[in-house]
Amino acid sequence: MPKPDSLQGSLDLLVLKILSRRPRLHGYAIMTAIQQMSGDVLRAEEGSLYPALHRMEEAGWVRAQWIVKDTGRRARLYELTPAGKQQLASEESRWQAVTAAVNRVLRTA
Amino acid sequence: MSLWSRIANVLRSDRLSREIDEEMQAHIEEAVEQGRDPAEVRRAFGPALRLREESRDARLIVWLDSLRADAIFGWRQLMKNKVASAAAILSLALGIGACTSAFRLIDALLLRPLPVAEPQQLYALVRQGVDPEGRFGTFDGWAYPDFMLMRAAAGGQADLIAVSYSERADLTYRSDEEMEKAYVQYVSGGMFSSFGLRPAAGRLLAEDDDRTPHAHPDAVLSYDYWEHRFGGDRKVIGRTFRMGNDLYEIVGVGPERFTGTEPGTMIDVFLPTMMHPGVTRPDWTWMRTLARVKPGVAFEPLRAKLDATSRAFEQDRAKGFHGMSQKDIDEFLNHPLLFEPAAGGESDMQSAYRTSLLALGVLVALVLLITCANVANLMTAQASARAREMALRVSIGAGRGRLVQLVLVESAWLALLAGAAGGLFAWWSAPVAVSMINLPANPARLFLPADWRVLGFGLALTVAVTLLFGLAPALRASAVQPVSALKGGEDPHARRRLMHALIAVQTAFCFLVLFVAGLFVATFHRLSGRPTGFSADRVLTLETVARRPQQPVYWDQVTEHLRELPGVESAALASTTLMGGWSWNNSVSVNGAPPNGVLGYFMSVSPGWLATMRIPLIDGRDFRPGDTYPGSALVNETFAKAYFKGANPVGKSFDMVFDQGRTAHFEVVGLVGDACYRDVHEPTLPQAYYPFTALDRKGVLQVKAMDRGMFMVRTSLANPLALAATLRREVPRAWPEFRVSNVRTQLEINQSHTVRERLLARLAFFFGIVALVLAGFGLYGVLDYSVLQRRREVAIRMALGAHAGHVARRVTADVFAMVIAGALAGLALGFASVRYIESLLYEVKPTDPQMLALPSLIILAAALVAALPPVIRTVGIDPATMLRAE
Numbered sequence: 003m004p005k006p007d008s009l010q011g012s013l014d015l016l017v018l019k020i021l022s023r024r025p026r027l028h029g030y031a032i033m034t035a036i037q038q039m040s041g042d043v044l045r046a047e048e049g050s051l052y053p054a055l056h057r058m059e060e061a062g063w064v065r066a067q068w069i070v071k072d073t074g075r076r077a078r079l080y081e082l083t084p085a086g087k088q089q090l091a092s093e094e095s096r097w098q099a100v101t102a103a104v105n106r107v108l109r110t111a
Numbered sequence: 112m113s114l115w116s117r118i119a120n121v122l123r124s125d126r127l128s129r130e131i132d133e134e135m136q137a138h139i140e141e142a143v144e145q146g147r148d149p150a151e152v153r154r155a156f157g158p159a160l161r162l163r164e165e166s167r168d169a170r171l172i173v174w175l176d177s178l179r180a181d182a183i184f185g186w187r188q189l190m191k192n193k194v195a196s197a198a199a200i201l202s203l204a205l206g207i208g209a210c211t212s213a214f215r216l217i218d219a220l221l222l223r224p225l226p227v228a229e230p231q232q233l234y235a236l237v238r239q240g241v242d243p244e245g246r247f248g249t250f251d252g253w254a255y256p257d258f259m260l261m262r263a264a265a266g267g268q269a270d271l272i273a274v275s276y277s278e279r280a281d282l283t284y285r286s287d288e289e290m291e292k293a294y295v296q297y298v299s300g301g302m303f304s305s306f307g308l309r310p311a312a313g314r315l316l317a318e319d320d321d322r323t324p325h326a327h328p329d330a331v332l333s334y335d336y337w338e339h340r341f342g343g344d345r346k347v348i349g350r351t352f353r354m355g356n357d358l359y360e361i362v363g364v365g366p367e368r369f370t371g372t373e374p375g376t377m378i379d380v381f382l383p384t385m386m387h388p389g390v391t392r393p394d395w396t397w398m399r400t401l402a403r404v405k406p407g408v409a410f411e412p413l414r415a416k417l418d419a420t421s422r423a424f425e426q427d428r429a430k431g432f433h434g435m436s437q438k439d440i441d442e443f444l445n446h447p448l449l450f451e452p453a454a455g456g457e458s459d460m461q462s463a464y465r466t467s468l469l470a471l472g473v474l475v476a477l478v479l480l481i482t483c484a485n486v487a488n489l490m491t492a493q494a495s496a497r498a499r500e501m502a503l504r505v506s507i508g509a510g511r512g513r514l515v516q517l518v519l520v521e522s523a524w525l526a527l528l529a530g531a532a533g534g535l536f537a538w539w540s541a542p543v544a545v546s547m548i549n550l551p552a553n554p555a556r557l558f559l560p561a562d563w564r565v566l567g568f569g570l571a572l573t574v575a576v577t578l579l580f581g582l583a584p585a586l587r588a589s590a591v592q593p594v595s596a597l598k599g600g601e602d603p604h605a606r607r608r609l610m611h612a613l614i615a616v617q618t619a620f621c622f623l624v625l626f627v628a629g630l631f632v633a634t635f636h637r638l639s640g641r642p643t644g645f646s647a648d649r650v651l652t653l654e655t656v657a658r659r660p661q662q663p664v665y666w667d668q669v670t671e672h673l674r675e676l677p678g679v680e681s682a683a684l685a686s687t688t689l690m691g692g693w694s695w696n697n698s699v700s701v702n703g704a705p706p707n708g709v710l711g712y713f714m715s716v717s718p719g720w721l722a723t724m725r726i727p728l729i730d731g732r733d734f735r736p737g738d739t740y741p742g743s744a745l746v747n748e749t750f751a752k753a754y755f756k757g758a759n760p761v762g763k764s765f766d767m768v769f770d771q772g773r774t775a776h777f778e779v780v781g782l783v784g785d786a787c788y789r790d791v792h793e794p795t796l797p798q799a800y801y802p803f804t805a806l807d808r809k810g811v812l813q814v815k816a817m818d819r820g821m822f823m824v825r826t827s828l829a830n831p832l833a834l835a836a837t838l839r840r841e842v843p844r845a846w847p848e849f850r851v852s853n854v855r856t857q858l859e860i861n862q863s864h865t866v867r868e869r870l871l872a873r874l875a876f877f878f879g880i881v882a883l884v885l886a887g888f889g890l891y892g893v894l895d896y897s898v899l900q901r902r903r904e905v906a907i908r909m910a911l912g913a914h915a916g917h918v919a920r921r922v923t924a925d926v927f928a929m930v931i932a933g934a935l936a937g938l939a940l941g942f943a944s945v946r947y948i949e950s951l952l953y954e955v956k957p958t959d960p961q962m963l964a965l966p967s968l969i970i971l972a973a974a975l976v977a978a979l980p981p982v983i984r985t986v987g988i989d990p991a992t993m994l995r996a997e
Contacts, residue, residue, distance in 0.1 A: 028137065028138075028141070029134065029137075029138050030137075030138045030141040030142060030145075031141075034145070047155060047157075048135075048138065048152070048155045048156045048157075048162075049155070049156055049157035049161075049162055052131075052134065052135070052138075052162060052166055053162065053165040053166050056131075056166040060116065060117060075137060075140065076133060076137065077137050077141075078130075078133075078134045078137070
């Protein structure tokens, strides 16, 4: 197994959060959602997004489904599983704890 | 669930790759629709292959996937060389199958514990010493009164259990006309509870059945017999059957897997020891003694206590011996008692076949090793052909471990296929081997389960075989140096050294197998070719029992009746058959002198018996009506040598001396030819024959009625058994009290003595041929390979004017040196191992020149035949074409 890169934790969190708001998105939509919601500050690279999605799928946090779009092309839609919801909650609280800690350091130092 | 889906993804990995690609494609199209630059999107993805790998790795188990890929590749590799693969698989299958089969037999007969509670606590009591024939060994027979004393002496330290030798008895559930055979074992009532067994129906024998001689006519059926004979009918409890003069009641059925304590015989009916006719006899050893030693009990004090008890019993008994010298008595008493582990039971078949099965096991293991060497050479040769492929794999980044895996997986394919085929072979062949040691009158029945023990052995063997033939080629292949291999110039000698060493090993094992096979075949030939002194052709033996003991006159009447039947040449009566296994011996005294220590062997025969058996009358006359016991005797030549110093004994007399000092006086009326009395392996014994008509001690004609006899009928039919049904019918017709309980041909009785030797000779011969063929193919393969490797060198030599013969010698010289070295090593192995199988040989010396010459010549001839095609190929090389092609 390749080592998880340092951004992976936050990428997972963003993907899970987006899927919790808007179920059944394909990869491109998730990518644009991250971009729009962050006001163009954050960009998920395709090269990281898909392996992350597939990893989360194997971990059972998201599930995927092939659908046929109006154009006749197939697309793979992702949605959150109950396990994913739990994961999101714990990731979110961890993120809060980390950012709170970082903020404390920034304030007091 | 996740693990499972990852395993599942390994199996559909192509589809997985396609899906990942498709998703990527959909993404790019989506992006382009949104107005992004296609090239820029593609760049954003990074290298497509890397992405796909990463996604794949997330979604499946990496090592399993690589294994899958190797398995597919290995399968293709096998399919590429279909003939070579098939040959390798078949020979391996034969080897694995034969080994598994041998293991099944050894396990079932010797290793498998009895299905009882705590079998490891079970021991058999044996005595060790010299028997009356002067052979050293252990004896497991005991007299019941001795057993009772020992049981009392053992107290709470051990449960002592009496189990009789199994008997094939006649019993009937209805009338005497419907007698049937069943295996009967007399056992202590306490056996079942001590073994922790529970009845499948009714009750089992209990300690209450051990109280009074002849007062407990209760019988327990074995589960197997209950199923076969009664279809598992519960109403069988309470039914009765008659055996001899006793009426037994069936009280229960034993547990499912328990078939008695004698592996090789499945007991049908268990009876209490109290019902055995010898239960009160101090001089009748008819049973084994098993001991269940309580945990924590010290062995030596217990052994010493039982030994002292038994010795005191025998000393007491020896006071009644007369006519035995003090030295003989001391020898008789000098039989220390020992504990032998008996977790796997204790049976005659175990002692008869222990060494044989182990010897066969070693032979088949050697054949398997020869096969492994062959396959290893094949793999090495193939690996050299694939050196460039391996080099390529290394240069694009395959690790060494990955290459070892690649080659080992291919080996595992071979071994797995061979293991599966070998399993089928073992399934079929183990019962066949058991049936080869079957006698129609005494069928061997061995419980041969195919359970985890056998399966585990087969799997372990397959893995071991894979490593054995696959590891060396795998390591060698993985050590490839890409630079030199891609240049096409790896050192070819390195490979050949391994192959040559394997050839030497193969030859050594092959020599050993052939040598041992030769010894077994010669033993069988000498034994079956040994003259028996009588003619068994067309002779039927009719074992006849009487409902109540009958006077000799009625037996004679039946003999007369049989003589007159069409198809009967002659008929006579005897107390038993020659070579039937039964024996009666006694001390003999001449002119009142003390016995000389040689035992004489006896049997009763009627007038005309000599002629029926075609035993030559050398001097004197045959019995005639009016001859009596004591009174007249016929003696054989060995008897004359043993007691009359070889002089013609006709007209002389001797006395038979009994234990209590009684004697019986006989005059020799005839001298007859030597005949084999008991066992074909023994030297001829001194024998005397008596008439049936008996006088009592005062010399008055005694009414000595017999309930059992053996009619000997020489027929005029090529197949004497065709007359069996008629004779069975005619015996009761001549006198209704009689019934024929068993009909056998004398030929079958004679052949039963060489069953073990025949089994060994046949199987060893078969595996000898297999070993030879395999070693021959191995040799051919290696020579062929080295010719292929050296054809450039050969072409250059020939171009420079070397003679064809010289070239051929050069190519084959080192291989032949290996063959000779191997044969010598095999010879040394043979000499070293021969003492383990000495007990299986008969009048065959391993040092006989022909025993050594034969395998040597056969191997040499096989080597020459195997070398011929490669040599022809070498000589046929045309230097011009060859050098141009290179």
